[in-house]
Amino acid sequence: MNGTVEGGAARGPSMGTCRPIADVLACLLTLTAVAWAVSLPRYLGVGFYPQQFFAVVLGLVLPIAFLTLPARRGDDRPRVPWFDVVLAVLSAAAVGYIAVRYPVLINKIFVRPPEIWIPGLITILLTLEALRRATGWALVIIISVFLLYGLFGDIVPGRLQGRAQSWDLLAGYMAFDANGILGLPMSVASTIVIAFILFGVLLGLTGGSNFFTDAAMLGMGRFRGGSMKISVLASGLFGSISGSAVANVVGTGIVTIPMIKRDGYPAHKAAAIEAVASTGGQLMPPVMGAAAFLMAEMLSVSYATVVLAALLPALLYYIALFIQADLEAARLGISPVPKSEIPPARGVLKGAHFIVGFAILIFTLFSLNWQPERAALLAAVSIIVTSLALGYRGKRPALSAIGASLTNTGYAVVEIVLISAASGLVIGILNLTGLSFNLTYALVQLGGGSIILLLALSAIVCIVLGMGLPTLGVYVLLAALVAPALVKLGIPPIAAHLYVLYFGMMSMITPPIAMAAFAAAALAKAPAMSTGFAAMRFGWAAYVVPVLFVFSPSLLLMGDSFHIGLAVITAIIGVWLVSAALAGYFASLLSPTKRGLFALFGLAALVPAGAFSGGVYSDIVGVVGGVALMATEFARSRRGVVQAES
Template sequence: MNDQLGKSDDKLVTRLSADEIASEEVVQEFLEKYDKESQFRKFKPKSKLAILVSTIAISFSLFHLWVAGIGSLEAIKLRSIHLTFVMVLIFLLYPATKKGMRGKPGIFDWVMVALSLVAGLYMVFANDQLATRGGLPITRDYIVGALGILVVLEAGRRALGKELPILGVIFLIYAYFGEYVPGTFGHSGFSLNRIIAHMYLGSEGIFGVALGVSATFIFLFVLFGAFLGETGMAKLINDSSMAMAGTSPGGPAKVAVFASGIMGTISGSAVANVATTGAFTIPLMKSVGYKPHFAGAVEAVASTGGQLMPPVMGAAAFIMAEFLNIPYKNIMLAALIPAFLYYLAVFAMVHLEALKTGLKGVSRDKLPIMKVVLKERGHLVLPLVAIVYLLMKGVTPTYAAFYGILVAIGASFLRKTTRMSWRGLLMALEMGAKASIGVAIATAVVGFIVGVSSLTSLGITLGDNMISFAHGNLFATLVLTMITAIILGMGMPTTAVYIVGATIAAPALLKLGIAPLAAHLFVFYFGNISNVTPPVALAAFTGAGIAGSSPSQTGWAAARLASAGFIIPFIWIYSPALIAQGSLGEILWAVVTATVGIIALACAVQGFMLKTTNILQRVLLFVAAFGLIKPGLITDTIGITVLILVYLWQRYQRSSVNVEGVNI
């Protein structure tokens, strides 16, 4: 089945290779095929249903802009209205089965829309009454609460697939049947009324912190990304990347690294980013000689790293800031060095691959001119500059995103070619609302897992058992946490993976003395890396579909390219300087040694330095890489010594061959 997936887009890929740049229609075709959250119903343009959905989506965005700018709502009411909009859109846009993709919403869909309005808005009107009763629910509360749980689960199944809702149901069953669970995981069990009240009537379950972050920070940053897209930011990124790196050996792969990294930090979805930027970069990489599976892998790894790259690191990073109760700028600063090392490794590997296989860049006369690109669209970076400035000044992410949107609109009017029309404004409002659906419903469904964990103390129990299983060994516990995050990431969105991992795995690391920020970033990183980790590497499989290559071959190539991402999180656990925790001297030393170590790792993985390595040289390069990446003066000394020896060895070999008259 996977091989069929890899071969299914040959005709489309051929067309793209001829055109070089994918049209918007082709990009949308890839999104609908590979990104679950983009698989909407198709309505006839300007039909009553299309107008209705557009009106709801635009109203959704305007509501959040009102709240962020001038409005004020209690947290529970804001979350309720946010979830209501999301569920109504889901039942109108996502059919119950694949057969309904081309059809209109049926009776069952409209019933679910009505139930969404009841279950979603109930807490807006009943919360004050509940407070006057001292938080004591009545029969009506329990009935609507049970209804709300079922509606949220069905909405999650439609928009995200069955994996996350099934996990939510398992946790709910565990809460009810706890007395029958053997061993340390057993508990006395809770009544249905207690479970419903905890999941629906308070802020521990569905309407918890995660949904709250979705209703404040996440939605506005997704909307910000939609406005950037409407101004033509993607063209600026692609053209400037081509102008910078297009002529260098294997230039299009470096373009993919630059463009996908920047776009990924805005889009927040690895799969969607592969489908969007990959439609442009993958055919371009193939056109200069990169093998299809390698081209697909480069795009997948670069897009995955977008969520690790400040300033906007995807939804999970905002939730992390709330969980840890620290400013978001602290997350940004901590993630900066690891993101640099991750992309340095990918960039070095594609460069070495080009040298190893003798690939050239694109002819200069076929590339955009940087001066022209910046003159025409350089002003579009102003919104990003504004966002970074505001976040670093300590402004809340809500206000930063709100003013970022205003700057994006204003900046677009600086050039006639980028000026947003009324249609463009409405399109950005609509697309932003639709793009937020997946993250929003994921945070609601994950509320069951977080809620049950708080109700039963499951997180503490799991942490104790992980430590016991690892015999108190920190490294073994880290490996277990990594495996947990990667397995969760095989079937769930990154945001959900982080929340679940932070709930059930991070407590073990905290008990072993790891700093909260380091522990949560560890879970966050591997939740992202799961996108390029076989056997289920969704971003890599998407790249394979566009490249026309084998998904399994592309997946393993992606895992190889992302090898630094599997190592870096372990390093900052032992050397917090890598996440900017320490003195300036410690941080600078960690950056320098890790940078050299990452380059050594790239040479080892690619089997190429100045020339193709032999087996012993490759082993020594791995030794040098781990010595330099691992903190410590002794290991750093060993690493740099070994690296210099391999370099001199290769230089001697190359000079000897040149003396003999062989053209290398």
């Protein structure tokens, strides 16, 4: 069989022939998105349906996928088989036909003429095949189950029974309707995501990612456990741009994990803290991951609203991780990073111009209320200008490299666009069959009207569905299947969506399939499962904080200033106490009894005052008891130091 495949591949054109074609398509993909973001068609007096633009984007992505991604993942093919060339041409033709004929055919979906269902069926099948090549089988299988439900939902028993659809109507609806492939996820991927990935690619090209790592090393390298703190800071900064936990692990972990191991940390802990830090980047404003932009669209709120709501939970996540890094270093006796490896401050400060891009991004998003894609493009332009003028580490980007960033961006968004297009299939099935209402009702009934039980069920569903799936696919599934049930019981919509995003993201560090943790384990040469369980301990805050902000929106910066300030203070104290309990160290090693007390007072302090009628008393007990416990430990440690000196 291998001989047959290789023989077929040998009869195809070489990669040297196909790669330049893919490069041109990738560059066109980025330029098309940029032109749409700056409203070039409107300035030229040309009118398009947004779905036509989305179809053009997909029509560029599918040929790129078939020309560059082998049918079997990991194959190193010198030639592109002819069947892949045919699939590339067929996908471009089918989606191109949809783009051109869309205004004429959009009102004929339910008539089901062949000119609608034939290109629709081709587009669905080829999108799923390209998705399989890009991400593997998991998401393809899940989406295929939804499509089968759309065809045979009437035979499903009980409350989940749906309205079955004919295959030709389903094919046309999914390809043409705004609730299908060309729907909301494609809207976000085709505009906002491409602009932000271009921003991230330019940061990497111009040395911005090196600047953030150097700044983290300069800021944290002189303290105990500096290598772990560098990992937390650098991965958080880089992760908020990359939008991918696994990509973040690979991008920063290749530097930080060996550094952490060399300082004396066990390999599995070095990998775990990098995985947790990288995963949290997608929850950290101001950029966050692609899911945050989609959340804003699905909730019909501004991106700034999502960022503000996500800010405090993300800070608590990283505060908990940072404290554990410090306490683990103290417990293990880890020394600071050697001075010879810390970059000079003068050299690092020469890269401060990279901050200008973020300042422009934040100012245009929050003060001028610009659309995210325009804000990202202006920030990207500023990165180019300042880098050409000032450079970093004595280097300035070549103009040819800046031009190549357009192609690199096109390749970087292929997977996200495919996931977004396929996610539209899920949304289309939910709308067409009534599954969304049925599933919401079933979850509410199963929870018995209890918010606590429903939250627990939802968390399990989120982690299970998230296993093995990319971030954007995780969020689309959870936002459509789980979040409506939470909203039904009175939870604020933004709290419900952030809840499912958090628990969906936790699948990245939760065994048995913890993609970010396993990627870090491979880099650290550590046992995968040990790394996964260590990552769960380091990332404990992400399992607790979402439950808290569901019951008290003050942690989402919703409410009056007094209650928000009180929630912030008590939450930080609670995070510190629980982190100490998990590390088994505060000012000195903690006995099992004291670890229990630290955890008990910490959890009590974490509960916001507005969570329930007696919440304020829980806060008082937690804060007063916790502060007294910390003071006692400090005093005991100090006495031990004095006695040792005498």
